[in-house]
Amino acid sequence: MLKRDQIETFFARLQAANPAPKGELNYVNPYTLLVAVVLSAQATDVGVNKATEKLFQRVDTPQKMLKLGEAGLKEHIKTIGLFNTKAKNVIRLSEILLRDFKGEVPQDRDILQTLPGVGRKTANVVLNIAFGLPTIAVDTHIFRVANRTGLAPGKDVLKVEAALEKRVPEPFKLHCHHWLILHGRYVCKARKPDCGRCVVRDLCQFKEKNV
Structure with a gap:
């Protein structure tokens, strides 16, 4: 040691x-960073960036994601592994963010980990990159x-x-x-x-x- x-x-x-x-994932705000990190599970950053390039030009808030819908999201991320499950998680976490947090990404690891598709690693990445926490x-x-x-x-x-x-x-x-x-x-x-x-x-x- x-x-x-x-x-x-x-x-x-x-x-x-x-x-x-x-970090090597592309994003435009804390919400899109959260989405990108959820999508990156068992996938490469390069692959996620290719899939989200056009997605994040169109969708950068939970409201817009829900308007796009699960089927529309799948069309953008279908090149990413486990895209069906990930699409469901992104839609569900977007609903929760709107319902419980006024569409904002919470700056709390325990709360983040209650969101669908978000584990401790994902929460730590978001807190570090989006909010500057160590x-x-x-x-x-x-x-x-x-x-x-x-x-x-x-x-x-x-x-x-x-x-x-x-x-x-x-x-x-x-x-x-x-x-x-x-x-x-x-x-x-x-x-x-x-x-x-x-x-x-x-x-x-x-x-x-x-x-």
């Missing part, structure tokens, strides 16, 4: 390499990087999230999950990590480095 000073250096280097990291959304990339490097080992995503919350220094928490996702997606890849391009390879505890 990395020591505190190593963790400081770890994130300082990721910050130096990418001072203002951003939440950490642990996906497969972060889970791998946290365990592989020794940054925050854990047997499941909740344990990794808790470990990161405890171990990541406050100045780095806001962008923590973006740095780790991008690092896992493009450098610390699942099958063959590109250790030669890794800015934290000397800190990493992975025994099978490819340098």
Whole structure:
């Protein structure tokens, strides 16, 4: 497991390499971000962005989504995996947002998780990107990087999230999950990590480095 000073250096280097990291899902406001993240489950950001490009030009509020309807939504997202279930969830969460929250996305993780299709990871992404809260959304990339490097080992995503919350220094928490996702997606890849391009390879505890 990395020591505190190593963790400081770890994130300082990721910050130096990418001072203002951003998520790769396209959106225009908190509502469309919520929809995009719900659609991204078991799908790629690239695939979701292709499907939502025209959708978000036409639909950017729960009211407009309900006017479009489930069938109309399916036509836009039919290239995305599990699109039938996702369309039902988006329509249902839009109804709930209008009924209970005046069409606004709530800034509360527990409330967000009561919405159809929204789990803890989705809620954390929305809170972080839309509202600037220092939440950490642990996906497969972060889970791998946290365990592989020794940054925050854990047997499941909740344990990794808790470990990161405890171990990541406050100045780095806001962008923590973006740095780790991008690092896992493009450098610390699942099958063959590109250790030669890794800015934290000397800190990493992975025994099978490819340098």
